[in-house]
Amino acid sequence: MTKDHGPSIKNDEKYEALRKEGMSKQKAARIANDPNSGKKGGKAEKYEDRNKQDLYNKAKEVGIEGRSKMSKDELINALRNS
Template sequence: MVAEWTDKDERQYEHIKEQQQKSGKKTDKAEEIAARTVNKQRREEGRTPRKTTQGTGNPNSSLESRTLQELYNRASQLNIKGRSKMSKSELVTAIRNN
């Protein structure tokens, strides 16, 4: 059974959302950032069914700073052949060349 968001999760979400709005983010973007942050923490604590993200990482960050799983997910979106056997640096190169 997967636990729903706790009261602490809800408070953290609201706090992050408010901080993002104060820094100039629109409500939709602030809500997305807050939810992703809370869900990432829940995933890392083992409180979600998936142990890995299906995301592709922050699009504003460099490819090198993303995890192997995030790069793999992005390569999958781009339908890059042979991605399952690629190293992190090979995935970065393949994504850039696509």
């Protein structure tokens, strides 16, 4: 039985699998909460092509702390490495 991780995790089963693979809590949450994760095709817009507000919103969605003080490049780095 999959543990319920609360409303902040949209796909508990995927989250647990990613954590067992050794991913950080933030990165596992980001992937588990993305409705497009697991879909192939590379259709996601590149971080560099997004504006700072979109990056901020994505960082907020995945729970990156300190995002309000980050530059666009710092947001990109945080999203890629969380």
